[in-house]
Amino acid sequence: MKRSDRLVALTNYFLENPRTHTSLPFFTTKFDAAKSSISEDLGIVDRVLREEGIGSLETLPGAAGGVKYIPHFSRKKGENFIQELCHTLEDSSRILPGGYLYMSDILGDPHMVKQIGRVLASAFSDLEIDVVVTVATKGIPLAYAVASVLSVPVVIVRRDPKVTEGSSVSINYVSGSSRKIQTMVLPKRSLQEGANVCIIDDFMKAGGTINGMKSLLEEFNANVKAIGVLAEADDEEDERVVEDYTSLVKITNVDIKQRNIEVNPGNITE
Numbered sequence: 078m079k080r081s082d083r084l085v086a087l088t089n090y091f092l093e094n095p096r097t098h099t100s101l102p103f104f105t106t107k108f109d110a111a112k113s114s115i116s117e118d119l120g121i122v123d124r125v126l127r128e129e130g131i132g133s134l135e136t137l138p139g140a141a142g143g144v145k146y147i148p149h150f151s152r153k154k155g156e157n158f159i160q161e162l163c164h165t166l167e168d169s170s171r172i173l174p175g176g177y178l179y180m181s182d183i184l185g186d187p188h189m190v191k192q193i194g195r196v197l198a199s200a201f202s203d204l205e206i207d208v209v210v211t212v213a214t215k216g217i218p219l220a221y222a223v224a225s226v227l228s229v230p231v232v233i234v235r236r237d238p239k240v241t242e243g244s245s246v247s248i249n250y251v252s253g254s255s256r257k258i259q260t261m262v263l264p265k266r267s268l269q270e271g272a273n274v275c276i277i278d279d280f281m282k283a284g285g286t287i288n289g290m291k292s293l294l295e296e297f298n299a300n301v302k303a304i305g306v307l308a309e310a311d312d313e314e315d316e317r318v319v320e321d322y323t324s325l326v327k328i329t330n331v332d333i334k335q336r337n338i339e340v341n342p343g344n345i346t347e
Contacts, residue, residue, distance in 0.1 A: 080118065083108050087122050091134070091146035096228040100143040119144055130154045131195075148226045150199040158192055159342045163326055166308070169336040176331045178338065180308070184215050184279060193325065194222025197277070197305040200323050200345055201227065204302045207272040208232050210294065212261070212286055216279035219307060223277050234290055238262045246296045250289030261293050268297050275303040282310045284319030291319075309343060 078086070086108070090099075104115045123134040130151025136144050150158075162183075171179040183189050197219070206227050211220035212234045224231045238245045242264035249258050268274075276290055291301055304322040311329040324343030331338050 078108050078110070080114075083110065083118055084121060087118055088125075091122065091126075094228075095132075095146050095148045095226060098137065098143050098145045103143075147202065148195065148198065149202055150195045155196045155199065156342070156346055158196060159325055159346065162193075163340040163342060166326060166328070166340045167338045169338060172331060172333060172336060172338065176333055178308075178328060178331060180279070181215065184218055184307075190218045190222045193219060193307060194224075194226055196325060196345070197323065198223045198226035200305065201275055201303045204275070205273050206275045206302055208268065209275045209277055210234060210268075210290060211277045212236075212290060214279065216277055216307075219279055220277040223275065223305065227275070229275075232263070232267045234293060235262050236260060239264075242267070246293065248289065248293050248296065250285065250292055252285040252289075259289070261289050263293055263297070268294075268299060270298050272297070272299050273302045274299045275305065276301060277305050279307045280310070281306040281308070281319065281322070281324070284317055284322075287322070288318045306343075308340075 087104070101112055101115055104110070105112050108115070119134055119136075126132045126134065126146075130149075130153065132146055132148040134144050135147050136142070165183070166178065166180070173179055201223075206229055208230050209220045209224040209227065210232045211217055213236060217231075217233060220231050220233075237260070238247065243266055245262045245264045247260055247262040249260055251257070252259055274294055276287055278287055281287060287304060287306075294301060304319065306322060306324045308326045308328055309322075309324040311327050323345050325345055327341050327343045329339045329341055
């Protein structure tokens with residue numbers, strides 16, 4: 078195989094297998110190339126990934142050594158994307174009755190969701206995450222996008238038990254915005270005890286749903302290492318019950334009468 082062909086194949090392998098440790102003999106056998114040639118190829122791929130701001134290759138020395146691709150979205154790329162996202166959300170046609178904001182088109186756009194996943198996952202790239210957890214709402218696509226970059230499974234918390242999932246753990250919690258008592262359920266087999274968890278949600282107002290997930294995860298002795306949300310509402314009327322979180326955008330004002338929306342970058346840029 079020519080070097081140019083090999084470089085394409087190597088790059089594709091790493092993009093399809095993030096955070097996967099692969100030994101050098103695997104590549105020498107796969108491409109029928111000398112170890113020295115593969116090492117030079119890896120150096121080229123690493124340089125280009127860094128220049129493009131989409132990650133880097135991490136080399137592991139020793140007899141059991143090898144290489145793995147660490148996805149990362151550069152700060153500049155992330156800030157530019159968030160600014161575009163703010164501009165998109167400020168479209169007055171998104172205002173719905175009751176002051177809600179229409180976001181289903183964003184959550185249904187595979188390219189947009191993939192970019193959101195990259196930005197959020199980059200914020201948690203230095204953490205040891207075993208699983209991404211979300212509740213059964215519109216945040217599911219975001220959870221899978223983040224999990225694909227972190228190369229971990231997704232666990233979905235549901236509102237009611239499913240007979241196909243076996244015995245479950247359930248809790249009652251108070252919704253932060255409506256102050257209503259609601260229920261969350263998580264099958265016992267879905268999460269190992271003591272797992273390191275990243276919670277992902279599409280929207281946070283007071284944080285009652287996320288706080289409920291945290292309480293449910295305590296039943297599994299899970300460690301909540303990170304909390305990521307696409308958008309948060311900057312509402313002084315609702316007391317925030319979640320403090321340590323990362324948001325992409327902050328919706329600071331929705332004026333129904335004037336048909337005006339103000340959206341700013343979230344705390345991820347701070």
